[in-house]
Amino acid sequence: MKKILFYALILAATVLSTILLIAFLMPKKIIPNYSDEKLRELALSKGLKPVPSSYEELLKLVDDVKNPMTPEKIALGSELFFDTNLSKNRKTSCATCHSFDKDIQNRGVLLSTLMAKNPEITNCAACHLRDQSGVDRFTFSEGDSGTQHPNMLNTQTILNTSFAKYFTWSGEVQSIQEQSANSFQAHYKMNLTPKEVEERIKENPKYAAHFDEVFKDGISFENTTKAIETYVKTLTTRSAYDRYLEGDNSAISHEAKRGLANFIGFGCKGCHNDISLGGQSIQRFPLREFAQVYDLKLNFEIFPELKRLDSEFPFENNGGYLGKKNEHLFRVPILRNVTKTSPYFHNGAVPKIREAVDVMARHQLGRHLTLSQIDEIVAFLQTLEGDLVDYGIKGEK
Amino acid sequence: MKAIYIKIAVFVMFFTGILQMKLFGIAWENFRIIQALHIAVSIIVMLLLITPFIYGHIYKYSFVKKVKSPEGWVLLGSFLLLLCSGIYLFFIGNRGGDLFGTISFNTHLYGSFLLVLFFIYHTMKQQKPNLGFAMLLVLIVSLNPSSVYADTTKLSQMKVESKNGSFHSEDWTNSAKCKSCHSDIFAQWSDSNHKHIAGSNPYYMAMETLAGEAEGEEFRKWCMGCHNPSAITMGFGKTTHAMDGNFLSNDIFEKNAKALTDDFKTHGNFRLEEGVSCITCHQITKAEGSGNASYTISLDRKKYAFEDSTSKAGHYLSEKLINSNPQVHKESYSNPLYKESRYCASCHDEFHPKTDVKIVSTFKEWEKSPYNNPNDKSKHKTCIDCHMTNLENDKFAPLSGVSTDGGVVKKDVKVHYFAGSNHFLSGLKNKVHEEQTIQLLKTSAKLDVDIKDSKLVVGVTNVGAGHHLPTGVADFRELWLDVTITDKSGKVILSSGKLKSDGNIQDGSRFFQKVFGDENGKPVGLLFWKYKILLSDTRIASKERRVESYEIDKNVIYPLSVNVKLNFRIYPQWATDAVKTIYPNLPNPPVLELIKVTKEFQ
Numbered sequence: 001m002k003k004i005l006f007y008a009l010i011l012a013a014t015v016l017s018t019i020l021l022i023a024f025l026m027p028k029k030i031i032p033n034y035s036d037e038k039l040r041e042l043a044l045s046k047g048l049k050p051v052p053s054s055y056e057e058l059l060k061l062v063d064d065v066k067n068p069m070t071p072e073k074i075a076l077g078s079e080l081f082f083d084t085n086l087s088k089n090r091k092t093s094c095a096t097c098h099s100f101d102k103d104i105q106n107r108g109v110l111l112s113t114l115m116a117k118n119p120e121i122t123n124c125a126a127c128h129l130r131d132q133s134g135v136d137r138f139t140f141s142e143g144d145s146g147t148q149h150p151n152m153l154n155t156q157t158i159l160n161t162s163f164a165k166y167f168t169w170s171g172e173v174q175s176i177q178e179q180s181a182n183s184f185q186a187h188y189k190m191n192l193t194p195k196e197v198e199e200r201i202k203e204n205p206k207y208a209a210h211f212d213e214v215f216k217d218g219i220s221f222e223n224t225t226k227a228i229e230t231y232v233k234t235l236t237t238r239s240a241y242d243r244y245l246e247g248d249n250s251a252i253s254h255e256a257k258r259g260l261a262n263f264i265g266f267g268c269k270g271c272h273n274d275i276s277l278g279g280q281s282i283q284r285f286p287l288r289e290f291a292q293v294y295d296l297k298l299n300f301e302i303f304p305e306l307k308r309l310d311s312e313f314p315f316e317n318n319g320g321y322l323g324k325k326n327e328h329l330f331r332v333p334i335l336r337n338v339t340k341t342s343p344y345f346h347n348g349a350v351p352k353i354r355e356a357v358d359v360m361a362r363h364q365l366g367r368h369l370t371l372s373q374i375d376e377i378v379a380f381l382q383t384l385e386g387d388l389v390d391y392g393i394k395g396e397k
Numbered sequence: 398m399k400a401i402y403i404k405i406a407v408f409v410m411f412f413t414g415i416l417q418m419k420l421f422g423i424a425w426e427n428f429r430i431i432q433a434l435h436i437a438v439s440i441i442v443m444l445l446l447i448t449p450f451i452y453g454h455i456y457k458y459s460f461v462k463k464v465k466s467p468e469g470w471v472l473l474g475s476f477l478l479l480l481c482s483g484i485y486l487f488f489i490g491n492r493g494g495d496l497f498g499t500i501s502f503n504t505h506l507y508g509s510f511l512l513v514l515f516f517i518y519h520t521m522k523q524q525k526p527n528l529g530f531a532m533l534l535v536l537i538v539s540l541n542p543s544s545v546y547a548d549t550t551k552l553s554q555m556k557v558e559s560k561n562g563s564f565h566s567e568d569w570t571n572s573a574k575c576k577s578c579h580s581d582i583f584a585q586w587s588d589s590n591h592k593h594i595a596g597s598n599p600y601y602m603a604m605e606t607l608a609g610e611a612e613g614e615e616f617r618k619w620c621m622g623c624h625n626p627s628a629i630t631m632g633f634g635k636t637t638h639a640m641d642g643n644f645l646s647n648d649i650f651e652k653n654a655k656a657l658t659d660d661f662k663t664h665g666n667f668r669l670e671e672g673v674s675c676i677t678c679h680q681i682t683k684a685e686g687s688g689n690a691s692y693t694i695s696l697d698r699k700k701y702a703f704e705d706s707t708s709k710a711g712h713y714l715s716e717k718l719i720n721s722n723p724q725v726h727k728e729s730y731s732n733p734l735y736k737e738s739r740y741c742a743s744c745h746d747e748f749h750p751k752t753d754v755k756i757v758s759t760f761k762e763w764e765k766s767p768y769n770n771p772n773d774k775s776k777h778k779t780c781i782d783c784h785m786t787n788l789e790n791d792k793f794a795p796l797s798g799v800s801t802d803g804g805v806v807k808k809d810v811k812v813h814y815f816a817g818s819n820h821f822l823s824g825l826k827n828k829v830h831e832e833q834t835i836q837l838l839k840t841s842a843k844l845d846v847d848i849k850d851s852k853l854v855v856g857v858t859n860v861g862a863g864h865h866l867p868t869g870v871a872d873f874r875e876l877w878l879d880v881t882i883t884d885k886s887g888k889v890i891l892s893s894g895k896l897k898s899d900g901n902i903q904d905g906s907r908f909f910q911k912v913f914g915d916e917n918g919k920p921v922g923l924l925f926w927k928y929k930i931l932l933s934d935t936r937i938a939s940k941e942r943r944v945e946s947y948e949i950d951k952n953v954i955y956p957l958s959v960n961v962k963l964n965f966r967i968y969p970q971w972a973t974d975a976v977k978t979i980y981p982n983l984p985n986p987p988v989l990e991l992i993k994v995t996k997e998f999q
Contacts, residue, residue, distance in 0.1 A: 107610065108610050108611070110603075110606055110607050110610045111607060111610060111611065111923070111924075113978055114603065114607070114923065114975035114976075114978055114979075115922070115923075115975065116978075119978050123645075123979060123981070124645075124979075126978055126979045127602075127603075127606045127979060130610060138643040139640060139642050139643050140642075140643065142643060148643075255632070342637075343640070351639075351640065352668060352669075354566070354667070354668075354669075355664070355667070355668065358667070371565040371566070371567060372563060372565070375563075375565060375631070375632075378632075379632055382632065382634075
């Protein structure tokens with residue numbers, strides 16, 4: 001009896017010490033302290049690029065021969081983007097969910113709204129319109145007549161999508177034009193058939209001349225989505241991060257630079273890459289299998305914390321969405337302006353940015369980041385918060 | 398079991414015990430480890446080593462060998478005494494409320510000397526002194542120089558002290574954590590205006606956003622220095638509000654800080670608590686008293702072992718460790734400074750960060766008032782004497798009770814309702830708060846009414862407030878006279894200070910307030926920071942009387958019935974209307990009748 005007990009103890013001790021040994025022997029990822037120049041060089045070499053500040057530069061990157069961008073077409077797209085008549089109840093426009101003010105220089109609607117007798121804007125928009133986030137700030141999107149998304153999906157930002165290769169949460173959409181056609185027709189969005197869209201456009205005499213000027217074949221559903229695409233492609237934001245990449249060392253704080261180093265070093269940039277820091281590929285989430293059953297947090301407490309996660313995601317999966325082909329495949333979201341677009345993940349289940357960073361590190365990288373690392377990364381993400389670029393495109397008559 | 402192990406065990410226990418004495422003053426970093434070690438070892442050693450040994454030892458010598466050893470029995474007695482007092486200290490603690498805690502603490506401390514003395518005598522008697530065991534304790538006293546670094550911009554005067562130069566949301570310990578031992582104080586604070594000063598305050602959220610819009614996003618920091626210090630230190634540029642699905646969460650009506658306690662259960666300290674939390678006030682180390690968040694907050698404090706633990710076991714243990722010897726905990730969360738008015742002045746004075754124009758001067762008003770009388774202690778009254786003292790039947794009635802569950806019963810527990818003038822927002826959550834504030838408001842003024850030479854003369858005296866009436870952002874606070882005079886036939890011959898149909902007060906009413914004008918002399922409206930020129934100031938200074946007179950037509954038929962009310966409303970209707978554009982669920986603040994005088998004149 002004593003012998004069995006003895007061997008059992010020895011065995012337990014061996015197992016425990018092996019586990020601990022592995023944990024200790026795992027090489028710690030040390031992110032070096034880069035100099036400002038070195039870090040910039042590293043970021044650029046990894047494919048991170050600033051958003052162009054001139055229209056000509058932008059055209060080089062995003063213009064498409066199939067739907068060339070012209071100032072007139074962009075102006076038409078802008079009119080259509082903000083036209084609430086292009087939805088069944090005539091209350092919803094593209095800008096209802098992808099919110100920002102049409103006049104991008106106008107950042108002062110709150111005071112006029114608060115002082116107006118019968119304000120046009122109410123609730124969230126009064127404060128958030130000026131954020132220029134390109135989202136509705138809702139947990140899940142609501143379309144025409146408040147119809148909620150069947151999968152309770154959160155609205156993604158439309159800003160900087162010109163640099164993306166894939167669109168929507170599943171990434172199954174290949175172009176902005178395609179997605180704008182989808183949005184018009186979806187019953188939980190604008191809820192109109194292509195024919196109805198054409199009819200609505202014809203109601204407004206202003207449009208006929210504008211369409212004729214831009215397109216050979218005048219008003220059509222396809223031309224509508226084409227015009228919208230060219231306008232959306234001009235919706236880019238520039239921020240302190242861009243200024244840093246272009247050589248201004250004082251543009252971002254020391255903490256943010258550490259965050260950028262972490263972002264590159266830990267491998268976040270593997271998926272959140274290119275100009276838009278995302279939208280370039282479709283990836284599995286959560287990546288780590290273990291995350292599906294147990295979230296084992298190794299700590300030196302009296303008892304290690306064991307948390308069982310019942311859902312497929314490290315958060316409650318309201319709406320039951322499982323990504324492309326129900327295989328947990330998602331388009332990598334664009335990180336530009338991420339601090340303006342809470343809540344996070346496909347159903348908006350995670351309200352705070354620090355928690356989102358923690359979830360991503362754990363389940364995509366298999367890392368428990370330290371608090372400092374998380375704070376640094378958040379400081380970096382804050383530098384991605386930018387204002388819409390005014391390219392000075394004059395297409396209106 | 399060899400006696401040598403017992404000797405080592407006893408001395409380890411003894412030394413780890415006495416090292417915790419104040420006399421040694423060892424560095425906190427070492428203290429907290431030794432304290433935890435002392436308890437952990439005691440469980441292992443006592444249960445597994447000493448108890449079987451004692452049993453065997455007594456059996457062998459007393460019953461088998463029949464050795465008579467009185468000091469052996471004394472040793473057993475003192476051992477049992479230490480054991481019992483130790484168990485009491487661990488499970489119940491020395492919280493100050495019961496005598497047993499104090500007795501246990503002293504028994505445990507001095508009993509250990511007794512035990513060791515008898516123990517040495519007991520062992521030496523049997524054999525030649527064998528000092529083969531020597532205890533070597535290396536104490537590493539590391540004194541890290543404390544560096545103060547401040548992310549002060551001119552917008553916020555706030556300074557943060559930190560030893561290692563960094564801090565995290567964890568250092569802003571969630572107030573819900575304090576609840577487990579300070580439940581009464583937590584309950585008071587949780588519905589107070591201090592708790593609901595940031596994300597859950599609709600007026601504040603509208604104003605902060607407006608300030609950001611009008612003056613640039615950076616300007617929000619001016620507001621956040623006092624309203625949301627935790628977010629500022631963590632580098633967040635704006636205050637956030639909670640959401641409930643696609644709707645604004647209904648936290649204007651939420652009781653007992655439910656969202657906060659729920660957050661704490663699921664996210665622990667990882668999720669930052671915004672607003673004025675326990676830590677915000679109780680970690681302030683210095684206060685300049687010059688307004689605009691002119692305080693220094695230290696996030697380095699002495700934490701007991703496991704205090705930051707996220708596991709339930711760790712949380713449980715840390716509470717036990719604090720309770721067993723709470724001195725350090727007490728000292729690190731309180732400060733004599735907290736009783737002084739200049740501490741409150743850190744935030745209750747307000748000036749424009751660029752133009753230095755004084756916007757709120759509550760503290761300066763108090764400084765000039767008769768209540769600031771440090772030479773005569775009986776007349777000297779600081780902020781907390783009125784705003785943190787319990788009220789009952791419209792009078793100050795210091796609350797006798799505890800601030801820690803099971804702690805010392807205090808004659809005057811400083812209540813954390815923070816009653817001021819905003820009965821409305823706290824009243825939406827809790828009627829007790831509303832009553833406390835209304836009672837306080839009613840102690841502030843007196844009304845006298847007379848008719849002389851066809852003139853109605855109404856005097857309002859500030860009898861209770863140690864600052865102007867009203868104070869705060871005084872052009873938002875509405876204090877005015879509602880006057881009705883009827884003649885013999887019951888016909889109204891004079892009416893003033895009534896509400897219009899849109900909820901605003903009639904023009905020409907007699908207000909006690911200051912009116913801010915911008916640089917062009919126009920009223921500033923919501924943008925109070927635009928204040929440059931004082932358009933009018935009819936506030937009543939402390940202990941002063943202000944007279945308003947109304948002309949009465951000479952031909953009226955006496956007797957006249959005069960009805961005068963001193964009314965108060967926390968926000969003007971036009972301000973509430975503006976905020977309601979964003980927060981449609983917000984009710985209208987009621988008009989409060991502070992004093993009413995009805996008089997007949999022949």
